[in-house]
Amino acid sequence: MDTELAALPDDIDTLKAALLAARADVVRVTAEAAAALARQSSDQALIAHLKLLIEKLQRDRFGPRSERTARLLEQMELQLEELEASATEDELAAEAAAAKTTAVTGFTRKRPARRPFPEHLPRERVVIAGPSACACCGGTRLSRLGEDVTETLEVIPRSWKVIQHVREKFSCRDCERISQPPAPFHVTPRGWAGPNLLAMILFEKFGQHQPLNRQAERYAREGVAVSLSTLADQVGACTAVLMPLFGRLAAHVMAAERLHGDDTTVPVLARGKTDIARLWVYVRDDRPFNGPAPPGAVFHYSHDRGGEHPQSHLAAYTGILQADAYGGYGKLYEPGRRPGPIVEAACWAHARRKFFVLADLAGSARRAAHGKAPAVLSPICLEAVQRIDALFDIERDINGHSAAERRTTRQALSLPLVIDLQNWLGAQRVKLARGNDVAKAIDYMLKRWTAFTRFLDDGRVCLSNNAAERALRGIALGRKSWLFCGSDRGGQRAAVMYSLIVTAKMNDIDPQVWLADVLARIAEHPAQRLDELLPWNWAAAKSSAVDQAA
Secondary structure, eight states, rough: OHHHHHOOOOOOHHHHHHHHHHHHHHHHHHHHHHHHHHHHHHHHHHHHHHHHHHHHHHHHHHOOOHHHHHHHHHHHHHHHHHHHHHHHHHHHHHHHHHHHHSSSSSOOOOOOOOOOOTTSSOEEEEEEOOOOOTTTTTTEEEEEEEEEEEEEEEEEETTEEEEEEEEEEETTTOOOOOOOOOOOOOSSTTTOOOHHHHHHHHIIIIIIIHHHHHHHHHHHTOOOOHHHHHHHHHHHHHHHHHHHHHHHHHHHTOOOEEEEEEEEEEEETTTTEEEEEEEEEEEEEGGGTTTTSOOOOHHHHHSSTTTTTHHHHHTTTEEEEEOOGGGGGGGOOOOTTOOOEEEEEEHHHHHHHHHHHHTOOOHHHHHTTTTOOOOOOOOHHHHHHHHHHHHHHHHHTTTTOOOOHHHHHIIIIIIIHHHHHHHHHHHTTTTSOOTHHHHHHHHHHHHHHHTTTTTTTTTTSSSOOOHHHHHHHHHHHHHHOOOBBSSHHHHHHHHHHHHHHHHHHHHTTOOOHHHHHHHGGGGGGGGGGGGSSSHHHHHHHHHHHHHHHH
């Protein structure tokens, strides 16, 4: 180390030049790596496209061999969808990296030639005003030479049209210079789809759980043939465009004093099999204790359920975490954790569920109606459910009150019930064997009693983790529709889009309308004012504009 320092020149200008050269080398290497990754993603997408094409040609030639072949085609289409979207994301990253250096040539992915838009679609001409004076000499004697037309496919609910952006050309009679307004802004590079169409594609896929292949089929039936790879290309590009907004949303959610956390399974395609991956969600919702911050949800994807994932998601967080008793959260609660421990708050709904299963009268009756042996009902569990329900009855009356008011009510009404419940559970537990199901349900609570009773001393804590479970509900419904993710990259894209769409819903905003407006404005929106596009600020600005117009 000393030898290396001694070899450095003493002249400051020389050192500056060496530093600039080193920085240029770093930028060049980064750009080359991004271009190589983009080429690799492009090759993978091309291979998947050719494999799908070969399989379809064989199916057309030899006829449908089996139902399994049809399912195989759907899986290949889903893989192609994810690879196309990944290739577009990597291409945009390579272009951004190449723009920082002159030593690396930008990478442009070869795409199949796009067919012209159907002739039967109506055309709407939007003429961009031409210049009134020559930009070269200032002369006003301009003569029209012709025009360039850029067509953008746009969608009006349940009807289609092509918008023609006309840029008229003018020549100056004084200096013969040709003038023309710049090309219109597109949401995505080389974009052909308008913001409303893009918002519909995204919301249908991630909000209504309709895979792109089904969307393409529906569009074809409406007279607009758009290929699967073309739709996937736009999904990848839109995800890249919306990533800065996702970062601002994540910062807002992680600034909460209290978070709800949960996860759910997500089947993901793997080589020759289907793996079980995870989507994690962290929800900020201060409305139960009348907090002023707007609600939001952030999703993260992981290929497994390892504890390192929530530890990474919450690495910089300190506050209260309401979650189930998953062991992966354990290190978050350690006193010596940096930057500080997270306070655990358990979910009474989880605990109640364990008792309810063993005291479900309706479920037992359904089993008997179907000729099955009725489940053994536990009177202990039945009473436990009734005691827990009494606590939830108190919570319903104080929902939306301030944290101080909630704490006062809980100390007066809930604390006696909790103390009585603890004593009763302890008395019942000694009567039961270790492996008894009722004993397991009781142990689940008694071993975590401090976390379960956290709500008594802190009005910000909720009795349940239902906020996180509500955020995950759409994924549970979607699994029945799209069956699985096409890849890990697809799972990561889904996490970003779920975050934006679920947050919009939590703020009572139509996600599709919001996405359409954001996609139309985000590229020209100042980066330092990006928070204005977050759902709650966007809604406030729209409301203010309507009031001023009135």
